[in-house]
Amino acid sequence: xxxxxxxxxxxxxxxxxxxxxxxxxxxxxxxxxxxxxxxxxxxxxxxxxxxxxxxxxxxxxxxxxxxxxxxxxxxxxxxxxxxxxxxxxxxxxxxxxxxxxxxxxxxxxxxxxxxxxxxxxxxxxxxxxxxxxxxxxxxxxxxxxxxxxxxxxxxxxxxxxxxxxxxxxxxxxxxxxxxxxxxxxxxxxxxxxxxxxxxxxxxxxxxxxxxxxxxxxxxxxxxxxxxxxxxxxxxxxxxxxxxxxxxxxxxxxxxxxxxxxxxxxxxxxxxxxxxxxxxxxxxxxxxxxxxxxxxxxxxxxxxxxxxxxxxxxxxx
Numbered sequence: 001x002x003x004x005x006x007x008x009x010x011x012x013x014x015x016x017x018x019x020x021x022x023x024x025x026x027x028x029x030x031x032x033x034x035x036x037x038x039x040x041x042x043x044x045x046x047x048x049x050x051x052x053x054x055x056x057x058x059x060x061x062x063x064x065x066x067x068x069x070x071x072x073x074x075x076x077x078x079x080x081x082x083x084x085x086x087x088x089x090x091x092x093x094x095x096x097x098x099x100x101x102x103x104x105x106x107x108x109x110x111x112x113x114x115x116x117x118x119x120x121x122x123x124x125x126x127x128x129x130x131x132x133x134x135x136x137x138x139x140x141x142x143x144x145x146x147x148x149x150x151x152x153x154x155x156x157x158x159x160x161x162x163x164x165x166x167x168x169x170x171x172x173x174x175x176x177x178x179x180x181x182x183x184x185x186x187x188x189x190x191x192x193x194x195x196x197x198x199x200x201x202x203x204x205x206x207x208x209x210x211x212x213x214x215x216x217x218x219x220x221x222x223x224x225x226x227x228x229x230x231x232x233x234x235x236x237x238x239x240x241x242x243x244x245x246x247x248x249x250x251x252x253x254x255x256x257x258x259x260x261x262x263x264x265x266x267x268x269x270x271x272x273x274x275x276x277x278x279x280x281x282x283x284x285x286x287x288x289x290x291x292x293x294x295x296x297x298x299x300x301x302x303x304x305x306x307x308x309x310x311x312x313x314x315x316x
Contacts, residue, residue, distance in 0.1 A: 002036075003040070003043075005036070006036050006037065006039070006040040007040075007069055007072075007073065008026075008073065009022055009026065009033055009036055009037060009040075010037060010040065010048060010049075010062075010065075010066070010069070011066060011069045011070065011073060012025060012026070013033075013037065013049065013056060014058055014062065014063075014066035017055060017056045017057070018056060019033050019034055019037075019056065037049065046059075046061045047059050047061065047062075048061060048062035048065060049062055070135070071135070090118055090120065090121055090288050090289045090292055091120035091121060091289070092120075092121060092122070092289055093121075093122045093123075093124055094121055094122065094123050094124065094140050094141070094289050094290065094293055095124045095126075095138060095139050095140045095141075096123055096124065096125050096126070096139070096140065096141050096142075096143070096293070097125075097126045097127075097128065097132055097137075097139045097141070097142045097143070098125065098126075098127055098142070098143040099127070099128075099129060099143060099144065099145050099228075100127045100128065100129060100227065100228060100229060101228040101229065101232075101244075101245060101247075101248045102143055102145070102245075102247070102276055103125060103127040103143070104127065104229070105247060105248055106247060106301060106307055107125070107143065107297070108125070110296070110297055110300055110301075111123045111125060113296075113300075114293060114296050114297075117296070118289075118292060121289050121292070121293070123293070126139075129226055129227065134153060134279065134280070134281050135152070135281060140280065140287070140289075140290050141278055141279070141280055141290060141293065141294065142278075142279040142280075143158075143276055143277070143278055143279075144276070144277045144279055145161075145245070145274050145275065145276060145277075146270065146271075146273075146274055146277070147273065147277055148277060148279045151282075152281065152282050153279050153280065153281055153282050154279070154280050154281070154282045155277045155278065155279050156277065156278040156279075156280075156294060156298070157275060157276075157277050157278075158275065158276040158277070158278055158297065158298055158301055158302055159275050159276055159301060159302055159303070159304070159307070160273060160274070160275035161245045161246050161247060161274060161275045161276070162245075162246045162266065163243050163244065163245055163246070163267050163268050163269070163274065164243070164244060164245075164246055164249055164253070164260050164263075164267070165183075165189075165241055165242070165243055165260065165261040165262055165267055166235055166241070166242055166243075166244060166249050166252070166253065166258040166259065166260055166261065167183075167192075167235060167238075167240065167241045167242070167258065167259055167261060168235060168236055168237070168238045168257065168258055168259070169256065169259060170238035171193075171235075171238040171239070171240060171241070172259060174238065175192075183241070183261050183262065184262075185262075186206075186208035186213075186215055186217060186262065186265060186267075187215070187217065189206065189217055189219065189241065190217065190218075190219070190220065192240060192241045193222040193239065193240030193241065194219045194220065194221055194222055194240055194241050194242075195221070195222060195223045195225070195231050195234050195235055195239060195240045195241065195242040196219055196221035196222075196223065196224050196225070196231075196243075196269075197225065197226065197228065197231060197243070197269060198224045198225060198226040199269065199270070202269075202270075203218060204218065204219045204220070204221055204224070205217060205218050205219060205269070206219055206243060206267055206268070206269055207267065207268050207269070207271075207272075208262070208265045208266070208267055209265065209266040209267075209272070210264055210265045210266065213265075222239065222240050223239065223240070228244060228245070228248055231244060232244055232248060232249060232252070235249075235258060236252060236257050236258060241261065243267060243268075243269055245274075246304075247307055247308070250308055276301070278294055278297070278298070280294075
């Protein structure tokens with residue numbers, strides 16, 4: 001019996017819940033699939049599937065075995081790909097996920113440069129704010145703003161960023177004309193129109209730190225939005241004070257479209273170790289295309305001068 005083929009067939013059935021669909025995918029008869037799975041169960045001495053005329057259901061043992069096989073067969077495939085890549089130029093599709101602001105402002109121009117050096121690697125970029133499952137969604141690299149919490153991944157910190165409180169000159173001028181107090185101390189933030197990033201399950205608080213001063217202040221949002229691009233746009237339009245990553249507002253501060261407020265304070269809406277973390281699955285073998293892209297991005301953005309000079313060039 002071909003044990004590896006039996007494993008592949010069983011894993012396919014666990015996903016499709018169908019002998020017929022698995023037979024179609026592998027180009028064999030449903031009878032052959034059924035016979036091989038029966039022999040496989042006999043060799044293991046355990047029932048993996050409960051069959052009926054209407055459906056196929058995994059037993060508890062089958063569910064556990066399918067989870068173990070999923071990772072094992074994935075690693076075998078990656079090991080095969082890596083060995084093949086040693087004797088050839090790097091190629092293939094690299095699936096990358098990134099938080100939106102980093103993806104647009106920093107990562108996108110780097111992808112074009114990477115492709116010029118490695119034309120046989122196609123980068124498939126997806127942008128989004130929601131957390132993803134690398135294995136389930138078949139993503140090679142995920143660029144996140146906070147350290148990953150899963151046990152099954154590796155992380156590589158590219159940089160720790162700062163968050164800046166910003167507002168437009170028009171907003172600040174309107175406060176002056178209305179004889180309202182300027183923002184000179186953190187506690188005065190509650191007197192301002194605040195543009196807040198929505199974090200599910202979190203209170204709307206901004207944390208300020210300077211020397212011995214360490215204060216968390218609850219914010220009453222004027223706008224509550226789950227997208228940094230929208231927050232930045234509203235800030236530029238004079239709608240209030242926003243808290244955004246330094247690399248997302250660098251050009252706006254340089255050009256005068258936005259003004260940084262309370263620059264002597266560290267400010268965050270979560271914690272102070274936010275930055276960009278490249279996250280990959282924790283496997284014995286890292287595919288060559290993944291390693292090349294990680295090293296390329298890290299070489300360009302790991303220093304503040306490096307990533308800001310990239311942003312300046314892209315602006316020109």
